[in-house]
Amino acid sequence: MPSPSVKRRSAFSWHQPRVRALVYQVLTLGLVLAGVAWLLDNTLANLATRRIASGFGFLQQEAGFAIGETPIPYEAHHSYGRAILVGILNTLRVSAIGIVLATVLGLIIGLLRLSPNGLLRGIARCYVEVFRNTPLLLQLFLWYALITDRLPAPRQAIEALPGIFLSNRGLALPTPADPMALTWAGAGLLLGVALLLIHAHHRRRAAAARALPGLLKAAVLIGLPVVGLVFGGERLGWSIPEQRGFGFSGGVLLSPEFATLLIGLVSYTSAFIAEIVRAGIQAVPAGQWEAASSIGLSRWKTYRLVVLPQALRVMVPPMTSQYLNLIKNSSLAVAIGYPDLVSVINTTLNQTGQAIEGVALIMAAYLTISLSISLLMNAYNRRIQLDGARP
Amino acid sequence: MTPSAPALGTRLRRAFFSSPFNALLTLIGLWIVIMVLPGLLDWALFSATFQADTANECRQNDGACWAFIAEKHRLILFGLYPFDEQWRPLLASLLLILGLVLSCRRSFWNRRLLIVWGVLLPASAILMWGGILGLSYVENTLWGGLPLTLMLSTFGIAFAFPLGVLLALGRRSHLPIIRALSVTYIELIRGVPLISVLFMSSVMLPLFLPEGWGIDKLLRAQIAIILFSAAYVAETVRGGLQSVDRGQVEGAASLGMGYWQTMRLVVLPQALRAVVGPLVGLFIGLFKDTSLVVIIGLFDLTQAAKASLTDVSWAGFSIEAYLFVACIYFAFCYAMSRYSQTLESTPQVNHVKV
Amino acid sequence: MSKFDAAASTPLIQFQDVNKWYGRFHALKDITLDIHQGERVVLCGPSGSGKSTLLRCINGLEAYERGQLFVNQQLLDGNLKTLDAIRRDVSMVFQHFNLFPHLSVLENLTLGPIHVLRQPREQAEVQAHAMLERVHIAEHAHKRPAQLSGGQQQRVAIARSLCMQPHIMLFDEPTSALDPEMVKEVLDVMIELAQTGITMVCVTHEMGFARQVADRVVFLDEGEIVEQNTPETFFDQPRHPRAQQFISQILH
Numbered sequence: 001m002p003s004p005s006v007k008r009r010s011a012f013s014w015h016q017p018r019v020r021a022l023v024y025q026v027l028t029l030g031l032v033l034a035g036v037a038w039l040l041d042n043t044l045a046n047l048a049t050r051r052i053a054s055g056f057g058f059l060q061q062e063a064g065f066a067i068g069e070t071p072i073p074y075e076a077h078h079s080y081g082r083a084i085l086v087g088i089l090n091t092l093r094v095s096a097i098g099i100v101l102a103t104v105l106g107l108i109i110g111l112l113r114l115s116p117n118g119l120l121r122g123i124a125r126c127y128v129e130v131f132r133n134t135p136l137l138l139q140l141f142l143w144y145a146l147i148t149d150r151l152p153a154p155r156q157a158i159e160a161l162p163g164i165f166l167s168n169r170g171l172a173l174p175t176p177a178d179p180m181a182l183t184w185a186g187a188g189l190l191l192g193v194a195l196l197l198i199h200a201h202h203r204r205r206a207a208a209a210r211a212l213p214g215l216l217k218a219a220v221l222i223g224l225p226v227v228g229l230v231f232g233g234e235r236l237g238w239s240i241p242e243q244r245g246f247g248f249s250g251g252v253l254l255s256p257e258f259a260t261l262l263i264g265l266v267s268y269t270s271a272f273i274a275e276i277v278r279a280g281i282q283a284v285p286a287g288q289w290e291a292a293s294s295i296g297l298s299r300w301k302t303y304r305l306v307v308l309p310q311a312l313r314v315m316v317p318p319m320t321s322q323y324l325n326l327i328k329n330s331s332l333a334v335a336i337g338y339p340d341l342v343s344v345i346n347t348t349l350n351q352t353g354q355a356i357e358g359v360a361l362i363m364a365a366y367l368t369i370s371l372s373i374s375l376l377m378n379a380y381n382r383r384i385q386l387d388g389a390r391p
Numbered sequence: 392m393t394p395s396a397p398a399l400g401t402r403l404r405r406a407f408f409s410s411p412f413n414a415l416l417t418l419i420g421l422w423i424v425i426m427v428l429p430g431l432l433d434w435a436l437f438s439a440t441f442q443a444d445t446a447n448e449c450r451q452n453d454g455a456c457w458a459f460i461a462e463k464h465r466l467i468l469f470g471l472y473p474f475d476e477q478w479r480p481l482l483a484s485l486l487l488i489l490g491l492v493l494s495c496r497r498s499f500w501n502r503r504l505l506i507v508w509g510v511l512l513p514a515s516a517i518l519m520w521g522g523i524l525g526l527s528y529v530e531n532t533l534w535g536g537l538p539l540t541l542m543l544s545t546f547g548i549a550f551a552f553p554l555g556v557l558l559a560l561g562r563r564s565h566l567p568i569i570r571a572l573s574v575t576y577i578e579l580i581r582g583v584p585l586i587s588v589l590f591m592s593s594v595m596l597p598l599f600l601p602e603g604w605g606i607d608k609l610l611r612a613q614i615a616i617i618l619f620s621a622a623y624v625a626e627t628v629r630g631g632l633q634s635v636d637r638g639q640v641e642g643a644a645s646l647g648m649g650y651w652q653t654m655r656l657v658v659l660p661q662a663l664r665a666v667v668g669p670l671v672g673l674f675i676g677l678f679k680d681t682s683l684v685v686i687i688g689l690f691d692l693t694q695a696a697k698a699s700l701t702d703v704s705w706a707g708f709s710i711e712a713y714l715f716v717a718c719i720y721f722a723f724c725y726a727m728s729r730y731s732q733t734l735e736s737t738p739q740v741n742h743v744k745v
Numbered sequence: 746m747s748k749f750d751a752a753a754s755t756p757l758i759q760f761q762d763v764n765k766w767y768g769r770f771h772a773l774k775d776i777t778l779d780i781h782q783g784e785r786v787v788l789c790g791p792s793g794s795g796k797s798t799l800l801r802c803i804n805g806l807e808a809y810e811r812g813q814l815f816v817n818q819q820l821l822d823g824n825l826k827t828l829d830a831i832r833r834d835v836s837m838v839f840q841h842f843n844l845f846p847h848l849s850v851l852e853n854l855t856l857g858p859i860h861v862l863r864q865p866r867e868q869a870e871v872q873a874h875a876m877l878e879r880v881h882i883a884e885h886a887h888k889r890p891a892q893l894s895g896g897q898q899q900r901v902a903i904a905r906s907l908c909m910q911p912h913i914m915l916f917d918e919p920t921s922a923l924d925p926e927m928v929k930e931v932l933d934v935m936i937e938l939a940q941t942g943i944t945m946v947c948v949t950h951e952m953g954f955a956r957q958v959a960d961r962v963v964f965l966d967e968g969e970i971v972e973q974n975t976p977e978t979f980f981d982q983p984r985h986p987r988a989q990q991f992i993s994q995i996l997h
Binding site: 636643649652660 | 804805806829832833835836837839841844845846856857860861905906909
Binding site: 017018020 | 825826827
């Protein structure tokens with residue numbers, strides 16, 4: 001056996017991949033840590049010279065400012081912590097409703113984009129191009145200007161339906177007089193969830209049982225709580241807005257800020273969702289349409305039973321990022337005066353001077369919300385993938 | 392006998408009234424169009440005032456007051472830039488637009504692009520700042536309007552691009568620390584809104600830097616935009632890197648090429664070509680996102696619209712102002728999105744049939 | 746016995762008890778193999794037998810866990826400098842060509858010489874043209890790979906390998922991905938190549954080629970070298986039962 005005529009190099013030479021890997025990583029980590037240390041050093045020095053407090057103790061101090069929209073009771077003497085909670089709730093409120101409405105509207109417009117009817121296709125196309133190619137902030141300013149400049153004052157408010165008033169102060173809606181009506185809504189929700197769980201259990205047992213269409217499930221989940229709410233309202237009485245003085249008394253008033261943000265977010269995001277829906281449906285191979293029509297399915301039935309379930313698999317990941325975008329875009333509320341979490345923390349930050357804690361709170365809040373939605377949607381995505389198909 | 396095309400009436404009927412449902416939708420569509428379009432056209436064109444010397448002349452008509460735009464368009468387009476020197480931001484804007492147009496042409500997808508931007512970016516900066524070459528100095532607090540929007544987006548993408556490519560390579564690296572750092576950065580930035588990064592930059596950057604290192608507001612905003620976009624560029628480029636066949640790396644390795652050579656000469660050219668469409672989409676998003684600098688007090692195109700409304704003698708034409716600005720954004724963004732659509736439909740000569 | 750006697754010269758490629766695992770799967774088992782300068786060796790065997798893995802160890806595309814592998818008397822042990830030196834001298838032709846689609850044919854050929862061998866551009870281009878002539882494809886120098894047929898692309902790949910002026914050429918199932926009518930043009934090029942005296946190691950199913958060109962056929966099954974012999978002996982009188990089974994399957 002010939003002996004190698006090569007010298008055994010030392011195990012730690014630069015040409016060993018392990019050595020290189022180690023050196024690169026140590027260098028990079030070192031640079032990053034050095035950079036962070038330098039920034040930290042400067043920060044501490046600056047904080048000291050400007051006599052800015054550190055830490056999150058400020059959360060318990062009195063806030064001293066009022067907030068226009070308060071889903072939970074809040075007043076100026078409450079703590080900053082509570083104020084921030086109100087901000088977070090406002091963000092969640094507009095995001096949750098926004099996501100639902102944007103999905104529904106996006107779905108409709110996406111389907112219209114593919115309609116054989118040229119007129120509808122054109123309208124949908126215009127909608128998508130107009131809302132996608134202008135900045136959301138600008139759209140918010142436009143909506144706000146339209147609502148505050150063009151809608152009449154409360155005294156001349158438009159009564160769209162009995163008890164529902166539209167004015168430049170917002171949209172006044174009747175609500176159940178007693179908050180207990182919410183428990184009826186909650187009961188409705190529980191009933192809906194229970195029904196769906198029973199149905200899922202029944203399907204597992206009896207393999208031949210047909211699944212309910214997703215639309216029906218959604219209708220049950222949303223419809224039953226609404227029925228509960230209405231029922232509670234009927235039982236416990238309604239609070240109907242009435243024009244009083246320069247405003248309204250009774251009912252609930254959806255402020256122009258909330259309305260602007262909601263309309264802006266929904267119209268903007270639905271344009272993107274429409275394109276995702278269109279791409280998803282177009283990704284379903286033409287052979288599927290041909291097969292469906294050859295067994296006599298109508299266009300709508302084909303959509304519902306054959307195309308949309310398959311299109312859904314393609315649509316879910318980009319849909320997820322649009323939902324996350326909507327939540328992140330709700331931060332533009334600060335520009336039109338809706339007290340979302342960025343707006344409230346911004347005020348807090350200006351008053352206490354503790355910028356770092358403030359921005360850290362904003363980022364932590366959004367990261368938490370983003371992560372939760374991502375986890376949920378990824379779980380849903382995994383569930384709807386075909387067994388054996390790579391996502 | 393050759394079949395003749397169906398008569399017009401039949402065609403219309405099939406297209407719009409083929410079924411009761413379809414007919415209903417068509418009627419709804421027509422109703423929407425009839426409700427919206429005439430009112431819109433009347434307000435925007437027929438009843439509008441195109442020429443007026445004072446606001447009151449405009450207010451006498453019901454329609455839009457485009458004379459307001461005629462009066463204020465220089466302010467909206469160029470911000471507070473000195474009136475006589477406004478040819479400079481105009482030229483700078485044209486140079487940047489030229490750069491964008493050239494970047495779209497396939498013949499420039501190589502080293503030439505670096506040269507183009509290497510010349511155009513500093514040239515536009517010099518035009519705006521002045522102070523040398525006989526141009527008077529204009530400090531950047533006076534910059535505003537369209538040139539500012541263009542500068543923020545083009546400088547943003549120009550610097551975010553290499554950073555994003557490095558992050559994408561880092562995310563796919565086999566070295567755990569480098570991968571961890573890249574992933575953390577990308578996911579952190581992508582999980583938070585641009586506003587928070589802008590706030591972080593405008594409010595926290597002065598705290599992070601030593602005393603005396605003043606950074607002006609514009610630079611802070613630019614840094615925030617660069618850092619933010621880099622994470623999104625990274626994710627897009629990562630998709631492109633994943634689409635390059637493993638065999639390409641093996642082919643390069645069998646020729647004796649090292650990691651950086653392989654990336655530079657073989658993988659990245661293919662990866663980037665694969666994601667040009669999404670990258671254009673990213674730029675469109677960035678262009679729109681620059682409007683957020685309004686919130687930290689910079690004078691971009693959106694803020695310019697707001698500023699034009701503060702003139703007391705021409706008050707109350709907010710919708711005209713916003714629509715004017717919206718049209719400018721729309722023109723840019725629509726053009727770019729049409730371009731990216733043509734990219735998708737052009738057959739790629741780069742995909743080898745395997 | 747091969748005309749390349751062990752005593753005559755030091756082998757160019759030496760496997761000594763080389764073992765490789767993919768996780769739990771034992772892909773190469775105690776491989777001991779010598780290949781001398783100028784030898785033409787064909788590796789064959791059923792799919793999954795480890796022949797491609799063995800081939801890819803030679804230029805370091807696969808790493809092995811146990812044993813020793815010497816190429817040009819240099820030990821492949823992960824040392825990057827050794828690997829670079831070996832890769833400059835060993836070229837590989839892949840089943841799926843692995844041409845660079847964003848470059849023209851000429852640029853595909855000059856990339857290695859310019860950036861790895863540090864040749865000046867003019868010299869690299871002259872050599873590239875010469876190689877394209879050799880594989881009879883000179884007229885397509887400025888086309889993109891996607892514009893060529895599979896057989897043409899594979900010939901370009903062979904030319905690209907030749908531009909690195911290797912002493913050893915590895916072929917990993919070079920014709921398996923080609924339509925049948927294009928297999929001959931590639932095999933013809935490989936036969937011409939074999940006559941120049943270059944050391945060739947081929948993984949292939951083309952038994953006609955093996956008969957015509959190979960000095961030795963090495964049969965692998967389940968990661969082991971089961972039999973090796975001259976082509977005539979191997980194809981006409983296989984000794985080992987597994988080899989006999991293989992021959993009967995492919996020569997149906």
